[in-house]
Amino acid sequence: MGFTEEIAKLSEQIRKRVDQVVGEEATKMALIVPFINTLGYDCYDPSEVRPEYVADFAIKKAGQFEKVDYAVAIDDTIIMIVEAKARGQKAETHDGQLSRYFNGLIATKVAVVTNGVEYRFFTDLRATNVMDKEPFFSFNILEYDSKDLENLKFFHKDNFDESTIKRHAEELVYVKGMTELVGGILRSPSKEFMRFLLKELSKTSPTYEIEGQINDRKIQRFEPIVKKAIQSSLVELMTRSITQEMGQTHEDSKPIVQPDIVEVEDEEEPDLEESKVETTTEELEAFEKVKAIAATSKLYQLEAKYKDVVSYFGVNVGKTTWWFLRFYLSAKRKSFVTRLSVDDVKTLAPNFEVQEMSASLGDAASRVIISSIEDLDKLSSLILKCYEVEAAKH
Numbered sequence: 001m002g003f004t005e006e007i008a009k010l011s012e013q014i015r016k017r018v019d020q021v022v023g024e025e026a027t028k029m030a031l032i033v034p035f036i037n038t039l040g041y042d043c044y045d046p047s048e049v050r051p052e053y054v055a056d057f058a059i060k061k062a063g064q065f066e067k068v069d070y071a072v073a074i075d076d077t078i079i080m081i082v083e084a085k086a087r088g089q090k091a092e093t094h095d096g097q098l099s100r101y102f103n104g105l106i107a108t109k110v111a112v113v114t115n116g117v118e119y120r121f122f123t124d125l126r127a128t129n130v131m132d133k134e135p136f137f138s139f140n141i142l143e144y145d146s147k148d149l150e151n152l153k154f155f156h157k158d159n160f161d162e163s164t165i166k167r168h169a170e171e172l173v174y175v176k177g178m179t180e181l182v183g184g185i186l187r188s189p190s191k192e193f194m195r196f197l198l199k200e201l202s203k204t205s206p207t208y209e210i211e212g213q214i215n216d217r218k219i220q221r222f223e224p225i226v227k228k229a230i231q232s233s234l235v236e237l238m239t240r241s242i243t244q245e246m247g248q249t250h251e252d253s254k255p256i257v258q259p260d261i262v263e264v265e266d267e268e269e270p271d272l273e274e275s276k277v278e279t280t281t282e283e284l285e286a287f288e289k290v291k292a293i294a295a296t297s298k299l300y301q302l303e304a305k306y307k308d309v310v311s312y313f314g315v316n317v318g319k320t321t322w323w324f325l326r327f328y329l330s331a332k333r334k335s336f337v338t339r340l341s342v343d344d345v346k347t348l349a350p351n352f353e354v355q356e357m358s359a360s361l362g363d364a365a366s367r368v369i370i371s372s373i374e375d376l377d378k379l380s381s382l383i384l385k386c387y388e389v390e391a392a393k394h
Contacts, residue, residue, distance in 0.1 A: 031116025040157030300391035
């Protein structure tokens with residue numbers, strides 16, 4: 001069952017039981033714990049999900065130490081904290097201890113406030129290690145769309161990468177703000193915007209040059225023309241987008257030709273969070289084995305590289321989004337995930353346990369359970385296949 005199906009199943013379960021849930025404790029057990037489990041975290045493993053978490057820096061209030069309802073950890077690093085509200089209460093506000101815990105737990109970059117139905121996600125876009133006052137993303141388990149699901153996948157255990165989440169959070173916040181700004185300008189253009197358009201008009205063609213000074217009287221005269229032009233442009237853009245989506249042709253019967261897309265590597269600033277990730281000897285040993293296997297390919301010569309994040313150790317062919325293996329090498333359990341289907345992997349790894357992935361961000365499709373790094377020598381055919389399938393795309 002994929003992540004989309006798991007969330008849909010959970011949504012249906014919560015819809016049936018939500019009216020019977022009364023109080024904070026019932027909300028936690030009936031609504032919040034199943035949600036955390038669906039994100040891939042084991043709520044029955046106290047090293048992974050720590051209920052009623054009290055930090056070393058906790059202060060006493062009303063005779064007891066302040067705590068957060070849940071602290072979620074990966075490899076003993078707390079990556080997310082959760083404050084629970086009773087079902088029916090608004091998830092809009094949070095108690096002061098949530099922000100104090102967020103600010104004190106330097107490695108933690110996600111805080112969540114929830115009433116079991118709505119989940120509001122916070123980070124530190126405004127000031128480093130200081131929790132923002134407003135969430136960057138909200139998810140309603142009873143009312144969501146495909147875009148909400150894509151955003152939610154970032155928080156699944158198999159995908160969690162704090163630097164990626166922070167960049168995505170920034171994009172969500174500022175795209176929303178820019179959209180509101182542009183929408184407001186286009187619906188009701190200001191004098192300054194109209195003055196700008198009239199001045200720029202001559203750059204389109206000397207024929208459109210407006211003589212004389214662009215004063216208020218001239219702006220007033222051209223206002224209906226500007227509004228009509230904006231409407232016409234929006235309709236044209238929308239029509240063109242729909243036409244391309246449907247694969248139709250232009251009026252001259254020539255097929256729509258999409259321009260070649262050149263993928264440009266982002267110039268990222270050094271990420272201070274990455275310096276906190278400790279790459280283990282075991283992970284480096286796994287990488288060397290994978291790199292040696294990839295080098296035997298007779299089809300491709302792309303160099304295998306690695307990127308270590310909090311939740312996994314990824315191997316790629318040049319960019320982090322071009323990954324072909326992700327290792328999870330904890331002391332209790334060792335595995336790696338691939339982009340190949342479960343059936344393909346089972347064929348190439350007949351003596352190993354192969355599982356279907358519950359989340360699909362980045363096309364992760366299957367997981368192989370191993371007992372040690374030495375097992376990679378037995379899986380060279382599978383590893384080579386994973387490498388060549390990804391290399392072929394680039």
